[in-house]
Amino acid sequence: MLDCAIIGAGLAGLVAAQYLVDRGLKVVVLEGRDRVGGRVENRVLSDGGYVELGGQWIGPGFAALTEIIDDLGLTTIGLPAKGNLVVRLRGQALEVPSSDEAPTLTPFEVSDLGQGLLRLRRLAERLRDDPAWRKSNGAWLGQDLRRWVSTNLRTQGAQRRFAEVYAAAFGPMPKGATLLEGLHQVNSGPDLETMLASNGGLHQKRVDGGMATVATALADRLGDVVRLNAEAVKVAYSDRSATVTLADGEEIEAKQVISTLPPQLAVAMEYDPPLPAWRKEAADKVAPGNVIKAFLIYDHPFWRDRGFSGQSSADQGAVRVTFDTTADNSNRGHLMGFFEGADADSLSRRSVSLRERAFVDSVVRTFGQTAAKPVAYIERNWSSEKFTGGCHGAHFSPGVWTTNGPILAEPEGVLHWAGAEYSTRFNGYMEGAVRSGREVAAAVARDLA
Ligand SMILES: Cc1cc2nc3c(=O)[nH]c(=O)nc-3n(C[C@H](O)[C@H](O)[C@H](O)COP(=O)(O)OP(=O)(O)OC[C@H]3O[C@@H](n4cnc5c(N)ncnc54)[C@H](O)[C@@H]3O)c2cc1C
Known part of the structure; x- marks a missing residue:
């Protein structure tokens, strides 16, 4: 036996x-x-390049995984290109220096967001360290997380950015999620403040070769x-x-x-x-969450010519975040994005070509018409996979x-x-x-x- x-x-x-x-x-x-x-998978492309259809990014604190990568003699690489971030807010695309943290916000909004994140972290620590406090505040901790955000962050810009950072770290905030659940996420997941840095945070490193x-x-x-x-x-x-x-x-x-x-x-x-x-x-x-990970392949990474990193975030559109995931052994340009939450739910019932068009449309609104003609579109809808059922x-x-x-x-x-x-x-x-x-x-x- x-x-x-x-x-x-x-x-x-x-x-x-x-x-x-x-x-x-x-x-x-x-x-x-x-x-x-x-949920970790490579797709090899005809030119020898590859895209990573599932888990890819290694963030700060990923010590156990890093130990294994080192032990196997594999190497890690950072984001391929340095360059500016593009943020699309209320229909307007803004170019933001990559070193600038929380760049789309006014100084007042940055301060508001900083205070809000600090408050959330302190509450999460208290929850972890003080069971008596948790017990006596049970009803208050059961309040709607969105309500807590709207009462603790005073500016709309900071509230919006908070939701983006939260979604990037933990997935879209589920309807009806409580403050208690949010605090649990903060205690078990990556550091939200670190994630605010456009070239730092969760999406930091990947394994060379995938x-x-x-x-x-x-x-x-x-x-x-x-x-x-x-x-x-x-x-x-x-x-x-x-x-x-x-x-x-x-x-x-x-x-x-x-x-x-x-x-x-x-x-x-x-x-x-x-x-x-x-x-x-x-x-x-x-x-399980519903996220479709998708790639637009271009004949070359055109965004780099214009000093962009390929990283973008937007408050509207089917695909709201993009990253340059071009493989080092490829001359082509790979732009990766996610269909998330309600967009992924509704678009997953439509055709692949419709999703490709929705992705291209989002990217054109962010990077301009040069993004209109990709040479290929690749996606993985993990929710329809028998052996995964969601992501x-x-x-x-x-x-x-x-x-x-x-x-x-x-x-x-x-x-x-x-x-x-x-x-x-x-x-x-x-x-x-x-x-x-x-x-x-x-x-x-x-x-x-
Ligand atoms: C699109 C996407 C992007 C992601 N991005 C990141 C990221 O950037 N960073 C990060 O840290 N994480 C990321 N993740 C999450 C990460 O990929 C997963 O947390 C991790 O890979 C899960 O590993 P696991 O071994 O727990 O589960 P799984 O990888 O799901 O392993 C379970 C295994 O069981 C097999 N199986 C299922 N049913 C049966 C059965 N009946 N009999 C036999 N075998 C079966 C499956 O085929 C699978 O191989 C991402 C996930 C997805 C889908």
């Missing part, structure tokens, strides 16, 4: 497997897709421990062992199982005995994190749960996936000892 069967060969699954293999344990990684990496090379290098080390096209459909478990059934009927027995599927996919599998009702209810309420990560519905979140990660006997959504730090990010994979593998190794 195997020591551990790991379901999913994303970052969490691969890191967990490496941890256990390094300790001499017998492990298999069962991956439903015909590739490893999960993050997918991390996943393939980890899988190469693991060799035939990783099995592709091995979709798990059922887990039968007792106090002492578990049997994972694959879609083709094969049964794999192991002393312990680690599922690294996002919560909604994890509970959708068949279990014998069935999972406790609370776990299904909690996971069902975890609505970037899950956004917990009101009350779900606070009531059920911490226990979602609790093992069910020999059944363990790992992945970006279960991590208490960097929840939803690659760093969260790596940390969770390692921590859960360590718990499994302890149980097996």
